[in-house]
Amino acid sequence: MTHGDPRWLRPDVDDAVAAVSVLLSLGLFAYTRKAERDPRFVLDLGLVYMVLTAAAIGLLIHWHAVPNDWHVSPMITCIGAVVLMFAAIVPSTPTKTLVAALIAVSMNPLGMLIARAHEHEALFAVANARRILLRDVVGLA
Numbered sequence: 519m520t521h522g523d524p525r526w527l528r529p530d531v532d533d534a535v536a537a538v539s540v541l542l543s544l545g546l547f548a549y550t551r552k553a554e555r556d557p558r559f560v561l562d563l564g565l566v567y568m569v570l571t572a573a574a575i576g577l578l579i580h581w582h583a584v585p586n587d588w589h590v591s592p593m594i595t596c597i598g599a600v601v602l603m604f605a606a607i608v609p610s611t612p613t614k615t616l617v618a619a620l621i622a623v624s625m626n627p628l629g630m631l632i633a634r635a636h637e638h639e640a641l642f643a644v645a646n647a648r649r650i651l652l653r654d655v656v657g658l659a
Contacts, residue, residue: 531581539574542567561610565618568604572597572622576629581636597626 546567550560575597601619608615 532578535574535577535581539571542570561608562614564604564608565610565614568600568608568618569622569625571600572625573629575600576625576627577632578629579626580630580633582633595626597623 546563549555549563575595579595601622605615605619610618
């Protein structure tokens with residue numbers, strides 16, 4: 519799309535993912551403000567929030583196809599940074615944190631598979647999903 523293209527004004531999947539993410543964040547904030555909530559459940563809810571945030575990032579990264587003239591190369595995504603921040607901030611057990619982190623980093627290749635299936639390029643996506651998952655898991659370690 520170019521600068522004057524009117525398609526920029528129409529809502530897209532990116533906008534929907536961002537809106538759902540904002541609503542989820544505000545909902546979690548409002549839910550945790552009550553003092554009578556079980557702290558363990560709130561911490562577990564925080565880990566679920568991390569996974570959902572990683573899923574949103576994975577979808578946003580992969581939803582639009584890369585132009586043909588761009589050089590495609592491996593990259594480190596911000597999902598790893600999100601996982602590291604949550605591990606430092608959310609005081610959960612190591613096992614729960616590890617399981618949630620592994621699920622979170624798997625959202626990157628899952629986002630690619632969903633995006634490519636939407637564009638009918640699922641076979642290409644499956645071949646690359648293994649590499650993306652391996653790279654993100656190694657980054658997590």
